[in-house]
Amino acid sequence: MTGGGPAARGGPAAARRGHRRRARSRRPRMRPVIITGLGWLVAVVVLAPYAQMLLTALKPRRELMESPPGYLPSSWHWSNFAEVWRAAPIGTHLRVSLVVSVAATALALAAALPAAYYTARYRFRGRGAFLLLVLVTQMFAPTALLIGIYREMVVLDLTDTYAALILVNAAFNLPFSIWILNAYFSGIPRELEEAAWLDGCGRAAAMARVTLPLSLPGVVTAVIYTFIGAWNEYVVALTVQATPERQPLTVAIPSFVTQYQEQWQYLFAASLIAIAPVVFLFVAIERYLVSGLTVGGVK
Numbered sequence: 036m037t038g039g040g041p042a043a044r045g046g047p048a049a050a051r052r053g054h055r056r057r058a059r060s061r062r063p064r065m066r067p068v069i070i071t072g073l074g075w076l077v078a079v080v081v082l083a084p085y086a087q088m089l090l091t092a093l094k095p096r097r098e099l100m101e102s103p104p105g106y107l108p109s110s111w112h113w114s115n116f117a118e119v120w121r122a123a124p125i126g127t128h129l130r131v132s133l134v135v136s137v138a139a140t141a142l143a144l145a146a147a148l149p150a151a152y153y154t155a156r157y158r159f160r161g162r163g164a165f166l167l168l169v170l171v172t173q174m175f176a177p178t179a180l181l182i183g184i185y186r187e188m189v190v191l192d193l194t195d196t197y198a199a200l201i202l203v204n205a206a207f208n209l210p211f212s213i214w215i216l217n218a219y220f221s222g223i224p225r226e227l228e229e230a231a232w233l234d235g236c237g238r239a240a241a242m243a244r245v246t247l248p249l250s251l252p253g254v255v256t257a258v259i260y261t262f263i264g265a266w267n268e269y270v271v272a273l274t275v276q277a278t279p280e281r282q283p284l285t286v287a288i289p290s291f292v293t294q295y296q297e298q299w300q301y302l303f304a305a306s307l308i309a310i311a312p313v314v315f316l317f318v319a320i321e322r323y324l325v326s327g328l329t330v331g332g333v334k
Contacts, residue, residue, distance in 0.1 A: 132309075
């Protein structure tokens with residue numbers, strides 16, 4: 036009687052080949068598990084500081100003075116998030132941050148869109164030097180230019196005004212916006228705009244109806260980057276704004292921990308409140324970032 040399994044028919048070589056085939060078939064099934072596990076690990080590492088901030092914000096003041104400190108609060112004081120609004124004018128500082136960030140983002144985008152579009156569509160003399168200059172300005176941090184910025188604001192009589200923060204934040208975030216939008220405009224075929232011209236659209240209408248929808252991911256990226264940069268700015272606001280009511284939230288938060296008082300629960304509660312608008316922005320814009328990859332591609 037003949038037959039038997041692969042090992043009996045083909046010997047050890049056939050058995051080894053069967054083992055290799057089974058190993059290869061297991062690898063594709065293991066890859067998603069490994070990638071998912073690494074993703075969860077990265078998420079835990081990234082979110083751990085925010086979890087610690089939340090736990091600290093929920094602790095009573097006496098527990099923050101204990102040594103060694105505990106990770107979990109013995110009693111959960113959710114009232115800290117309500118009391119922080121009475122401990123300091125958080126609402127006023129939050130309004131200042133929103134006004135400055137939104138205005139700086141709108142101003143930077145209004146200047147970046149035409150500059151990026153023109154440099155992407157036209158090959159004029161000095162174009163490379165202009166883009167290089169824009170890139171070089173991105174290397175300078177506001178801290179390095181702080182004295183010059185303050186002197187300029189004094190000369191322009193803009194100290195302790197919203198305009199000072201709006202102009203500075205828009206200026207320092209403008210180079211990145213120009214570069215990211217220039218890359219998106221350069222990747223859009225010029226023929227799409229020419230087809231719109233044949234349909235009766237002018238240059239501005241073709242840009243609004245064809246180019247901007249196709250470059251929506253770049254616009255969203257520039258909006259998020261500029262808004263976060265303006266929202267997190269601290270040094271210029273601390274130097275230029277003298278009146279507490281005109282200071283953004285980033286300047287007000289450290290006032291909870293000074294040489295005269297240590298209110299760590301309020302500091303972390305206010306920090307979480309400051310993070311919330313940025314999170315909401317990501318949630319609101321995320322769907323446009325995904326859908327913008329295909330909008331305008333089908334007519």
